[in-house]
Amino acid sequence: MKTNITPANGKLGILIPGLGAVATTMIAGVEAVKKGISQPIGSLTQMGSIRLGKRTENRYPKVKDFVPLAKLDDIVFGGWDVYSDNVFEAATKAKVLEAGLLNAVKSELEAVVPMKAAFDKNYAKNLIGTHVKTGTRYEMAQEVMNDITTFKEKNGCDRIVLIWCGSTEIYYEASDIHQTIAKFEQALIDDDKRISPSMIYAYAALKMGIPFANGAPNLTVDIPAMIELAKLTETPIAGKDFKTGQTLMKTILAPGLAARSLGVKGWFSTNILGNRDGLVLDDPDNFKTKEVSKLGVLEDILRPEDNPELYGDLYHKIRIDYYPPHGDNKESWDNIDIFGWLGYKMQIKINFLCRDSILAAPIALDLALFSDLAKRSGMSGIQEWLSFYLKSPQTAEGLPPENDIFKQLIKLQNTLRHLMGEDLITHLGLDYYQELVDVL
């Protein structure tokens, strides 16, 4: 049965708290693609295809031709930041994209001017932005809602999605005020410091029925109050932390090692990066949030408790160091100590010279487009099928996350097939052979 999906008519506003390296790289990229001067490489929604039916049918449409997504030409960008730079200035400072490309879309980027941020410096001590809202958390949430309404009217948008591309906040855990909507709303009024800035945006969005995806490792929508609110207002949520760089490599490689029953004794990962994200992560409290998000990946894929002979002694260590000369060009090294037949030792070394925001930008775009699709398809609450894009996927309480990128892709593709009333693909394939035998 095909799901009843509201068509993607009219304009989609993508509103972004945090117009830094990732956001500006995404916005500039989309504007360049719209002008036909670049390609949206790395974006599954724009470049990827999906198999439908049996292999013998040879049906592989592009994802964007299969499901009714918003067109890039129908997207309008906006956002908030603690700095007042417009997106052209912010992208120039982020130094991810070359001046030639930025100049080609200069007027479009200059038109995106950040609104004042809902901010609390205690959550990102290394930022010294002054372009911020004043007032209690409750007042800030109301202002964010007003910002959204004004943006929507001014730009003639039919629909809005929010994608958090703001800095990683300091590490915090859910407490009593995060448990129910009622307690959360009281805490907003009380200006309770345990409500982080990202939660203010998420609350505002969900209250208005606007999808929210979280690209950073902070909890944000990963608390019972937000899940309850998302259900109440029938709004999709997804989080957390864009899956790029070293963790992307880990979730590609680890499932392969596990698939071959190869043992892993140690996995040492170190990174250097010099962008503003790196500066924020230089604070131990902010790094802790990132570390927790990255650490879970291997355990979830290898499941040491079920495979003690192979992974019971696994030592997993992650380091991130701020190194300004590298800018956004993050470099990571992995030393992986593995063992094979009869316990014989081997090593794998990975030296990934990556570009963090080049990997993250298409993820942010896809999350925005798929969150909008989810809303129009009547899906609400946690969108686990979007785990494919996330380092620390949000799941229903008690459900272990799936971090294996290949299983995540199968889930994503089957969700799309399900929405469009196509057969789900199990990759069993036995029926083909039966059919071939019958023909002979």
Ligand SMILES: NC(=O)c1ccc[n+]([C@@H]2O[C@H](COP(=O)([O-])OP(=O)(O)OC[C@H]3O[C@@H](n4cnc5c(N)ncnc54)[C@H](O)[C@@H]3O)[C@@H](O)[C@H]2O)c1
């Ligand atoms: N670059 C990647 O590949 C990657 C991968 C995974 C996750 N992330 C996460 O995505 C986020 C963005 O990364 P980035 O490289 O663009 O960082 P960035 O530092 O360049 O940009 C973040 C922006 O958010 C702004 N900001 C901070 N708090 C804010 C608030 N309360 N409201 C509005 N704006 C606020 C900052 O001023 C900054 O301009 C970070 O949390 C990062 O950890 C990035």
